[in-house]
Amino acid sequence: CLSQGILYPQDSETRQVRKIDGIWHFRVSNDSLLGFRQRWYSEPLSKSGSVIPMPVPSSYNDITVEKNIREHVGLVWYERTFYVPDTWRKQAYRVWLRFGSVHYIAQVWVNGQKVMYHEIGHLPFQREITSVLHFGAENRVTVAVDNTLTSSTVPQGYVDKIHTMDGVKTVQRYSFDFFNYAGIHRSVHLYTTPQIYIDDITVETDISGTTGIVYYNVSLGGLQSSNDEISCRVDLLDSDGVSVAHNTVVDNDNGFIGKLDVPDAKLWWPYLVDPNPGYLYKLEVRLSSAQWGLEDVYRLPVGIRTIHWTNVSLLINDKPVYLRGFGRHEDSDIRGKGLDMALVTKDYNLLKWIGANSYRTSHYPYAEEIMDFADEQGIMIIDECPSVDTDKFSPELLKKHKDSLTELIQRDKNRPSVIMWSVANEPRTQYKEADGYFKSIVDHVKSLDNRPITAAIAQGADYENAGKHMDIIGFNRYNGWYTDPGKTEIIQLNVEAEAEQWHKKHNKPVILMEYGADTMIGLHLYPQYIWSEEYQIELLSEHFKAFDNLRKKDFFIGEMIWNFADFKTDQSTTRVGGNRKGIFTRDRQPKSAAYHVRKRYFQLAFEI
Ligand code: GCB
Numbered sequence: 001c002l003s004q005g006i007l008y009p010q011d012s013e014t015r016q017v018r019k020i021d022g023i024w025h026f027r028v029s030n031d032s033l034l035g036f037r038q039r040w041y042s043e044p045l046s047k048s049g050s051v052i053p054m055p056v057p058s059s060y061n062d063i064t065v066e067k068n069i070r071e072h073v074g075l076v077w078y079e080r081t082f083y084v085p086d087t088w089r090k091q092a093y094r095v096w097l098r099f100g101s102v103h104y105i106a107q108v109w110v111n112g113q114k115v116m117y118h119e120i121g122h123l124p125f126q127r128e129i130t131s132v133l134h135f136g137a138e139n140r141v142t143v144a145v146d147n148t149l150t151s152s153t154v155p156q157g158y159v160d161k162i163h164t165m166d167g168v169k170t171v172q173r174y175s176f177d178f179f180n181y182a183g184i185h186r187s188v189h190l191y192t193t194p195q196i197y198i199d200d201i202t203v204e205t206d207i208s209g210t211t212g213i214v215y216y217n218v219s220l221g222g223l224q225s226s227n228d229e230i231s232c233r234v235d236l237l238d239s240d241g242v243s244v245a246h247n248t249v250v251d252n253d254n255g256f257i258g259k260l261d262v263p264d265a266k267l268w269w270p271y272l273v274d275p276n277p278g279y280l281y282k283l284e285v286r287l288s289s290a291q292w293g294l295e296d297v298y299r300l301p302v303g304i305r306t307i308h309w310t311n312v313s314l315l316i317n318d319k320p321v322y323l324r325g326f327g328r329h330e331d332s333d334i335r336g337k338g339l340d341m342a343l344v345t346k347d348y349n350l351l352k353w354i355g356a357n358s359y360r361t362s363h364y365p366y367a368e369e370i371m372d373f374a375d376e377q378g379i380m381i382i383d384e385c386p387s388v389d390t391d392k393f394s395p396e397l398l399k400k401h402k403d404s405l406t407e408l409i410q411r412d413k414n415r416p417s418v419i420m421w422s423v424a425n426e427p428r429t430q431y432k433e434a435d436g437y438f439k440s441i442v443d444h445v446k447s448l449d450n451r452p453i454t455a456a457i458a459q460g461a462d463y464e465n466a467g468k469h470m471d472i473i474g475f476n477r478y479n480g481w482y483t484d485p486g487k488t489e490i491i492q493l494n495v496e497a498e499a500e501q502w503h504k505k506h507n508k509p510v511i512l513m514e515y516g517a518d519t520m521i522g523l524h525l526y527p528q529y530i531w532s533e534e535y536q537i538e539l540l541s542e543h544f545k546a547f548d549n550l551r552k553k554d555f556f557i558g559e560m561i562w563n564f565a566d567f568k569t570d571q572s573t574t575r576v577g578g579n580r581k582g583i584f585t586r587d588r589q590p591k592s593a594a595y596h597v598r599k600r601y602f603q604l605a606f607e608i
Contacts, residue, residue: 004200005200005219005221006125007200007201007300008368009096012296012298012299014193014294014297015193015194015297016088016191017189017190017191018082018189019187019189020141020190022080023054023055024053024054024056024078024080025044025046025051025052025079025080026052026053026077027051027076028069028075028076029075029077029144032146035075039112040077040142040144041114042112044079044140045142051079052064054078056078056080057184057186057338057339058335058338059335059336059337061181061182063334071172072182073147073148073170073172074147076145077144078142078144078183079140079143081138082139083138084136084139084190086135086136088192089135093192094128094130095129095130095190095191096126096127096191096192097110097115097116097141097188097190098124099116099143100368101185102118102143102183103122103145103147103180103181103183103185103337104145104147104149105118105145105148106125106145107144108127109141109142110129110139113132115127120153120154120404120407121182122364122365122386123408123411143184145182145183149180151397152396153400154385154401154403154404155174155388156391156392156397157174157175158172158173160172160173174570177570178331178363178579179331179567179569179570181336181568183336193221196221196289197220197221197296198218198221198285198287198296198298199219199222200219201216201219201283201298203215203283203302203414204450205304205305205306207267207304207305207318211262213260213262214262214281215257215258215259216256216257216259216283216285217255218232218234218256218257218285218287219255228290230250231250231251231287231289232249232250232251232256232285232287232288233246233247233248233285234247234248234256234260235283236281236282236283236284237281238266239279239280239281244262244263244281245260245261245262247259262281266279266281266304268280269305269378270316270321270379271352272378272605273316273357273378277377278303278376278377278378278379280375280416281302282301283299283300283302284299285297301376302416303375303415303417307451307452309472309509312509312554312557314472314509314557316380316419321380321419323358323560324355324558324600325356325359325558326351326356326560326563327513327560327563328347328359328360328361328366328563328564329563329564330370331565331567332586333587339367339369339370341369343588344367344373346588350564350584350588354594355598355600355602355604357378358379358419358558359381361383361384362514363386363425364384365386365412368411371412371417371418375415380419381418382420382454382474384421384422384423384425385401385408385421385422387423387424388426390424390427390428390437393433398441402440402441405421405445405448409421418451419451420454420472421445421452422454422455422456423442424438424456426456426457426458426461427457427458427461427466428458428461429461429466430461434465434466435468441469453469453471454471455470457474458476459477463505467508471508472508472509472510472511473503473506473509475499475502475510475511475512475513476513476514477494478514478515478516479543480539481517486535488535488538489542491546492543492546499550499555499556500550500553508555509555509556509557510555510557511559512558512559515543516536516539516540517530519531519535519591519593520532520533520580521589533591537593540561540593540596540597541596544600561581561583563583564583564584565584565585566580566582566584567586583597
């Protein structure tokens with residue numbers, strides 16, 4: 001079952017939120033134990049050695065001019081101070097510290113006291129820190145971040161040694177291509193809740209005729225005395241803030257479960273299906289105690305929609321959808337995987353400009369702020385956990401892989417934009433242990449949520465093993481690139497034949513999750529020649545022919561280009577300054593193919 005709530009910090013009449021982003025102190029530690037032995041967290045970091053400024057949120061790798069920092073393997077330390085007003089103590093607030101994402105392992109101290117340990121990047125974690133704070137005074141937060149990937153981390157990697165004139169050096173190797181950016185990648189929030197607070201809210205929606213149904217489950221935290229009577233009023237507010245349905249339940253149990261009927265409900269529709277896509281209500285939850293009056297208020301965005309699937313289609317509000325989208329990355333120059341709202345906003349403007357209705361959060365969960373935009377703008381998300389190239393299927397790995405899914409579902413379960421869970425990218429399903437492993441992963445996800453499950457299956461995967469536990473078959477294939485580069489004439493035949501084969505084997509809907517060609521912007525070679533802009537257009541066009549034939553046969557439910565934008569990779573001889581399969585450059589300018597894709601995506605939107 002899901003553990004404690006991880007609701008996004010939100011201001012309300014009962015809560016206060018502060019970001020403690022900005023410039024933190026930073027130090028690289030070349031000896032993994034030194035900082036612990038010398039207790040760097042017990043006094044200001046600058047006392048134990050030199051520090052440099054480091055922005056939060058950001059990856060640390062590309063901020064300095066030091067190769068050693070870019071390629072560092074192991075621990076780095078961050079620290080900053082902050083004030084907490086004394087009024088927070090007088091009002092008996094609980095104070096929480098929440099990290100949106102730290103990659104990969106984070107250990108956190110407040111005023112020298114250890115308060116958190118969290119493993120797995122890209123997912124939020126938090127803890128109440130009231131008891132270790134100095135109210136009306138300065139406080140210090142110290143974070144040790146370890147980016148080392150091993151055979152039992154999610155994703156996996158391994159540590160290797162190379163010999164140099166200065167001795168043996170530790171290096172990190174991994175089989176996926178995107179750069180293993182590290183650091184405090186998303187905002188750090190300090191926020192308050194009352195003593196009795198809304199710990200979590202779960203909603204599920206359904207539709208009956210023109211009535212929308214919202215099932216909710218509110219769980220409380222901080223309950224102590226059982227003789228206080230707690231009541232919970234729940235209102236569903238429309239986009240004008242008008243209450244369209246409400247319930248009040250009095251209870252002093254641990255939570256409140258109920259159902260709201262919304263006559264003439266406005267449904268959540270994907271982009272370009274409806275003139276007003278991404279319609280959101282707000283579930284306003286108000287907790288009151290008989291003894292103290294109003295306790296806590298939280299407002300959760302809710303989209304009313306259903307998801308169903310058959311052996312041939314995926315249906316939103318009982319209407320089959322065809323996905324036109326991309327695989328993506330959280331990636332940009334300088335800040336790496338650090339959250340940048342200017343970039344996020346630009347990306348959604350480009351997604352809409354090009355007519356996409358969906359993308360996959362390849363290859364890890366994206367920031368909550370990014371997911372909010374998807375909910376609001378009707379972009380459908382295939383929500384992926386951080387498992388990439390899963391190999392060496394150990395029980396330890398299985399546990400962590402499941403934890404990553406538990407935390408992902410806990411975070412994103414209420415989002416209307418999330419239409420599928422992707423449990424892995426290119427797992428090594430050709431090994432027989434993969435069968436039991438993925439059965440166990442899929443059973444776990446099914447025990448937590450009822451959305452369909454998929455994975456992006458690689459070339460060489462065994463057809464039987466790879467697809468049998470999934471609800472929807474997603475495959476990645478590089479015809480005309482890794483297979484037969486330059487030979488675009490093989491594409492249509494191969495894509496059609498393979499999609500048919502997947503469907504025949506498993507009798508499930510099929511989606512091409514990745515296809516594409518590296519393309520240097522400005523390189524023009526005609527007739528089409530690999531790496532040129534002409535070649536990218538040609539390769540995509542040949543795929544489009546295959547998709548148009550496949551769509552006539554029903555079971556084919558989507559096409560996703562690899563990639564939305566160029567992104568940084570580990571250093572390799574097949575990459576020129578990174579992976580260049582973007583339709584946009586890394587700084588989000590269109591390659592020639594972007595205009596071509598735009599034409600197709602809009603045509604598809606209005607045809608279907
Ligand atoms: C893949 C991977 C993706 C890579 C891509 C490529 O199959 O899923 O992470 O970036 O190929 O371009 O090599």
